[in-house]
Amino acid sequence: QVQLQESGPGLVKPSETLSLTCSVSGGSINDFHWSWIRQPPGKGLEWIGFISNIGDTHYNPSLKSRVTISADTFKKQFSLKMTSVTAADTAVYFCARRLKRGIVKMFDTWGPGTMVTVSS
């Protein structure tokens, strides 16, 4: 059964770049699309973007100018970079697998999440 695990710094300074990695174990990285989703403290879920199985990327328009998602299939990892962070980017960041059945797409597997605080 596939498992996901986020990793990266828990504290980032304002205006700097947030970098996180999601490691995939127990399954293939090549056959799925992989997403990043975040959740500010006490608030709801916000989709950040995803990378497809062929390397195409799509981002939330509200974050597109600051976000890059990439993948290293050999390491079975995919990564998130978010530039020019502010306190508003403080959140738990989740990685998730998109499962597709026919035309139906859903997030069927999630990492446990990692808390990132933006503060000087």
Place this chain on the structure above:
Amino acid sequence: SYVLTQPPSVSVAPGQTASLTCGGNNIGSESVHWYQQKPGQAPVLVVYDDSDRPSGIPERFSGSNSGNTATLTITRVEAGDEAAYYCQVWAGTDVQPDVVFGGGTKLTVL
């Protein structure tokens, strides 16, 4: 951008039925998914494609979707069902996908 609207909170007594709604413009034409999130944990998919259940999810969880409202129904509610529930759709196009979550409903078991 597509908007999904959920009531912030719903309360129900143990053993009763909880109905959690998710409103959206013509949401009946979308495929709606529901996630359960307990404090400090990642979301868990409990219903997908309006009314299907992943393996391991109890039959007490069911869904429906028509018109402008999708509904997650939990029968015989248990204390362990207390959690936040989020609806989600994949809107937009293949060129510009738009993954949308509702604001979430906190289910309290009295």
